[in-house]
Amino acid sequence: MAKEVEDEDYIDIDDTGPEGLKGADGGYAWEEEYKRSWDVIQEDESGSLQSAVQGIQEQLKRKRRLRDTTAIQRGIIRHVILVIDGSENMGTRDMRPTRIAATLQILESFVNEYFDQNPISQLAIISTKDGLAEKLTDLSGNPLDHVNALRDKSNKDLAGEPSLQNALELAMHTLRRAPTHGSREIVCIFGSLTTCDPGDIKQTQAALKHAEVRVSMVQLAAEVQVFKRICQETNGLFAVADDEIHLKDMLFECIPPPPVVSAKATSDMIQMGFPIRASNAQVPTPCVCHHELSFSGYICPRCRSKVCSLPTDCDVCGLPLVSAPHLARSYHHLFPEENYREIDVEVHSGAEHSGAGLVCFGCEGEVKGAAARYQCPRCRKEFCLECDVFIHETLHNCPGCV
Amino acid sequence: MSEAAEPEASLLVVVLDTNTAAWERCPLQFDRALQQVVIFLNAYLALKPENKLAVIATNKSECRYLYPTEFTDETTIPEMQVYEQFRDVDTKVLTGVQKMIESGSMSSDTPAGIEQGQSQVSRALSKALCYINRGTKASVNKIWPRILVVSVADDAPREYIALMNTIFAAQKLGVLIDVCKVVGSDSVFLQQAAEITGGNYLKVDTQENRGSLLQSLMFTCLADHFTRSMLYSPHNDLIDFRATCFCHKRVVDIGYVCSVCLSIFCKMAPVCSTCKTKFSFKLVRAPSAANGTSAGKKKPPVN
Numbered sequence: 001m002a003k004e005v006e007d008e009d010y011i012d013i014d015d016t017g018p019e020g021l022k023g024a025d026g027g028y029a030w031e032e033e034y035k036r037s038w039d040v041i042q043e044d045e046s047g048s049l050q051s052a053v054q055g056i057q058e059q060l061k062r063k064r065r066l067r068d069t070t071a072i073q074r075g076i077i078r079h080v081i082l083v084i085d086g087s088e089n090m091g092t093r094d095m096r097p098t099r100i101a102a103t104l105q106i107l108e109s110f111v112n113e114y115f116d117q118n119p120i121s122q123l124a125i126i127s128t129k130d131g132l133a134e135k136l137t138d139l140s141g142n143p144l145d146h147v148n149a150l151r152d153k154s155n156k157d158l159a160g161e162p163s164l165q166n167a168l169e170l171a172m173h174t175l176r177r178a179p180t181h182g183s184r185e186i187v188c189i190f191g192s193l194t195t196c197d198p199g200d201i202k203q204t205q206a207a208l209k210h211a212e213v214r215v216s217m218v219q220l221a222a223e224v225q226v227f228k229r230i231c232q233e234t235n236g237l238f239a240v241a242d243d244e245i246h247l248k249d250m251l252f253e254c255i256p257p258p259p260v261v262s263a264k265a266t267s268d269m270i271q272m273g274f275p276i277r278a279s280n281a282q283v284p285t286p287c288v289c290h291h292e293l294s295f296s297g298y299i300c301p302r303c304r305s306k307v308c309s310l311p312t313d314c315d316v317c318g319l320p321l322v323s324a325p326h327l328a329r330s331y332h333h334l335f336p337e338e339n340y341r342e343i344d345v346e347v348h349s350g351a352e353h354s355g356a357g358l359v360c361f362g363c364e365g366e367v368k369g370a371a372a373r374y375q376c377p378r379c380r381k382e383f384c385l386e387c388d389v390f391i392h393e394t395l396h397n398c399p400g401c402v
Numbered sequence: 403m404s405e406a407a408e409p410e411a412s413l414l415v416v417v418l419d420t421n422t423a424a425w426e427r428c429p430l431q432f433d434r435a436l437q438q439v440v441i442f443l444n445a446y447l448a449l450k451p452e453n454k455l456a457v458i459a460t461n462k463s464e465c466r467y468l469y470p471t472e473f474t475d476e477t478t479i480p481e482m483q484v485y486e487q488f489r490d491v492d493t494k495v496l497t498g499v500q501k502m503i504e505s506g507s508m509s510s511d512t513p514a515g516i517e518q519g520q521s522q523v524s525r526a527l528s529k530a531l532c533y534i535n536r537g538t539k540a541s542v543n544k545i546w547p548r549i550l551v552v553s554v555a556d557d558a559p560r561e562y563i564a565l566m567n568t569i570f571a572a573q574k575l576g577v578l579i580d581v582c583k584v585v586g587s588d589s590v591f592l593q594q595a596a597e598i599t600g601g602n603y604l605k606v607d608t609q610e611n612r613g614s615l616l617q618s619l620m621f622t623c624l625a626d627h628f629t630r631s632m633l634y635s636p637h638n639d640l641i642d643f644r645a646t647c648f649c650h651k652r653v654v655d656i657g658y659v660c661s662v663c664l665s666i667f668c669k670m671a672p673v674c675s676t677c678k679t680k681f682s683f684k685l686v687r688a689p690s691a692a693n694g695t696s697a698g699k700k701k702p703p704v705n
Contacts, residue, residue, distance in 0.1 A: 077661055116574070180682075181661035266682040269658040269670055274644040276655070301655035319656070323643035325594060327664045328566035334663060335563070362532030364456075364467045390535045391528075395571040399528035402564040 074257040075183030076330050077270075078121035079139060080114070081171040082107065082187050086129035086155065087162040089192040089221070095244050099191045099220050100158060104150050106248045107189070110255070111150065115143040117255055117333075119311055119326040121182070124174055125149055126167050130160035131196040133167040139174060141311050142289075162190065164227070165197035165204050168215070172204075175213060181268040184213045185236075187254050189247075190227065191220040205230050214258060218250045257333050273301045273319040275310065288315040332396035340374035340388050362387035362399050376400055411452030412626045413537050413547040415530040416443065418468070420499055421461045421521045422506065424554040428585035430615060435584065438616035439552060440495055444488045445624060454545065456533050457495055460526040461506050462555075467529070468498035521555035523592070524564035527579075531571050538575070546627040548578040548601070550619075553592055554585045562591065569595045580623045582606055584615060594643070602635050648676060 084107070090100035114123060123146055125136040136149045168186065175184045186208075195201070208215060208230070216236035217227050223240050231238035237254065241247035275298035284293040287308040297306040303317040311322040358367045361381040367373050374388040375381070379400030383391070391398060418439065425432040447453055457469040469491055527549065534547040549572065572579055578601040581592040588605060596603035602622045606615050625633055647654050647668040657666045663677040673680050 076664060267674070267679040268661045269667070269674075269681050270661055271656060272659050273656050274654060276644065324645035324666075325566060325569070325598060325643060327645065327659065327666065328563065329570055330664055331563050332567055360532075362529055363536040364470075364529075364533060365536055384536075386536050386539065387532045390532060394535075394574055395528060395531055395567060397524065397528045397564050397567045397571075399525055399532060402522070402524045402528060402561070 074333050075260050076118070076120070076257055076333060077179075077182040078118055078185060078257055079175055079178040079182050080121065080123050080185045080187060080254070081139075081174060082110075082123065082125045083133075083164075083167045083171060083189070084125065084127045084136075084155070085162045085188070085190045085192055086127045086158055087160060087192045088158050089162075091158050092191065092221075095220065095247070098156075100156055102244050102247070103189050103191075103220070104155060106244065106251060108147055108150050109248075110251050111143050111146045113252065114255055115141070117329075118257060119329050120320070120322055121257075122178075124171075126170055126174075127155065128162040128164070128167040129158065131163045131166070131198075133163060133170040135170060135174070139178065141313065142309070144309075161194060161196040162192050163197055164188070164190070164195040164230075165199060165201045168201075168204050168208060168230075172208065172211060172213060175211070179268065179270075180266045181270070183258060183260065184211065185254070185258070186213055186215045187251070188215065188217040188227075189220070189251070190217060193221050193224055195226070201226060201230075205233055208234050216254055218247060220247065271319065273314065273321045274323060275299050275301055275307070275321050278306060337392055337396055337398055338377055339392070340376050340383060343373050343375050343382065358382055360384040360387055362391065410544045410546060411450055411454065412446075413454040413456075413534060413541075413545045414446055415456045415458060415533055415547075415549045417523065417526045417530055417549060417551045417553075418457060418459045418495075418499070419461070419521045419523070419552055419554045420459045420502055420506075421555045422503060423462070424521070424556070424585060428554060430584065435615055436496065436499060438619070440492050441616055442619040442624070443491055443495070445620065447487055447491065448485075449624070449626075452543075454537060455491065456530070456537075457491075457498075458526045458530055458533075459499060459502055460521045460523060461502060462521055463506060464502070465522050465525045465529065466498070466502065467533075469494045471498070520558040521553075522561075523551065523553065523555070523558075524561040524568055527551070527565070527568040527572075527595075531568060531575065531577065534575060534577055547575065548580065548627070550580045550582065550623050551592060551595075552582050552584060553589060554583075556586055557589050557591050565591050565595070569598050572599050578627065580604075582615070582619060582623065604636060 084100075084103065086100070090098065090103070092099050095102040111123065114121070120141070122139045122141050123137075123143075124139040125146055127134050127136050136152070136155075137146050140146075167188070171186045175186075178184055213234060214236045215230050215234040217231050217238050219227065219238070219240045221240075223238075228238045230236075237250075239250040239253075241250055278297045278299050284295050285297075285306060286293050287297050288305040289307050289309075289312065292308070294308060297308050298310055298321065299306055300314040300317065300319060300321060302319050303314060305314060305316040307314060307321060311320070311326050313320050358373060359365070360367055360373075360383050362383050363386065365384055365386075367382075367384045372385060374383045374385065376383070376398050379398060381398075381400035416439070420432075422432070425435075428435070443455060443457070447455060455469065456467065459466060459468050471494060530549050534549075538545055538547055569579070572595070577599060579592075579595045579599045580601040581589070581596045581603045583589055583592065583603070583605045593603050595601070604618050604622055606618045622636060644653050644655055645657055645666045646652065647657060648665045649667050649669070649671075652668055654666065654668045657668060658670055659666055660674040660677065660679060660681075662679045663674060665674060665676040667675075671681075
């Protein structure tokens, strides 16, 4: 990059001191940026850093909690393919202990969280190394299978270069069988800056766009134009992860169901079975899913075979088996809680609660004078930050409105 | 659990249903029941000095914290014979309930959709979870949270979604929900709450033995997380997770679910009655679909 241009820019903006290039402390202007990151943290009266750190944490929380609450149709029934880069580039140690180890660990929690929030959705995992793509798990709704596949040690055997095109083609092939009422998504985690493809990846991009598959990618190294373009064209997200925590945040953005934009998406009535739990039998019987003997299980209402956990598809007759609470678990995506408004403390304290702390409606904790408070636009009850985050991220219920 | 030598403290939130209309139907008088609940609270606090307690009362029109509150009653003289914390809890709970009943009988503003014998259980549980969320985060040591619902009111169908949300939030936080149903029919919602979170559901037979509420509370709800792993808890085999269809309120074992709003129907329909979505013509079914053959099963009707 042209360094001179950068310097000139700086002079233009910060041309205040007598020497132009020198900042207030006598250092060069471009050095100041390094100081600022810790200048923000100021000790309070007692000499502790706690309040400053708390302030930064609050900012982070607030950033996360603002959600889109407009009523849009969301694809509750999803089909997501995870693509993991297994190339040598994933062995880099910029994430601890290595990129691949950090990724696999985060993906484990991703899988659990995904099925927690999307209980009637499906997932598959593909790994790409040595220019090939390989399916680790097929589309299924059982989180245990996927977690076990991720824990497989052979995932850490890295080799050669990845092939994005092969991986996308394999993912598309897998998604072809998915019914039209469900969303189709691919989430890639790439540590490599190159891809070793057999053909023109632009054609794959066009095919993905045609099939209305949403491709999202989290890059661990840097932004690559061809990857970014594919994500943009297919309405997906593209992000470059700074560190492990950022990688987790970026991946977890793919967990809430995306809005339906596809013109091809159809609405269907899906036949589903609501099995009864088999009561304590005298003799253990094998289940059809793992062929293991057990006393309890769920009986498929159509073919009377026994499966050991819900939600799943019956292995004998293929009927999707769920329980009523699984469906209920998805309702909060359909009726999201409204974001609370932040109340300006100065304006507010002048009106009625002069100076005194306010009691949070949720946890009955006192909101200290200076701390921000949040108001539900519907019931006008006020909450502390802790409750606000909890209500919108976990509970999905306003205690004042229900 | 390697910390067997020193099990950590518990955080118990009691949701007390004070719906007077429902208590009137109960053979156990409310004041006697309340005494028994208070004895249970004292027993819980006596179990371990670090144990934390909160009490939330609910009825058809409101929901408030009884303990801990800032309010202190100066008129009562400290008794030498009574442990300070017991006295504090006892007076706050008893006067709180009294106030609630007084204000409840004066005001008649019931939120729309709630009937006489129903209470705002989902609101109380939401508050309880907010309290637990803050309590567990603020505490330095590990603290095991759980909720006890002493319920008398009937299920309010409009609370279903809210209650389900609270149940899943509780499951995520690792909160056990114990339910003690004192009067009336079994509460289907609360049964599911106990089942999903791993707590106990108890239907107390107050008809025959009037002291049985305290007995049941002591035997099933007093034990902490750690002790429970060594106890046989009352087991409920009959919990039914089958769904009820939205169209006829019938329990279905094979249903049809709208892919947009997840409403459940017992029959095929061209349009979803909840979200007004028109369905594509073909019924989606599994590849090797075969109609149910056993007797009493509803065959998919052709419209």
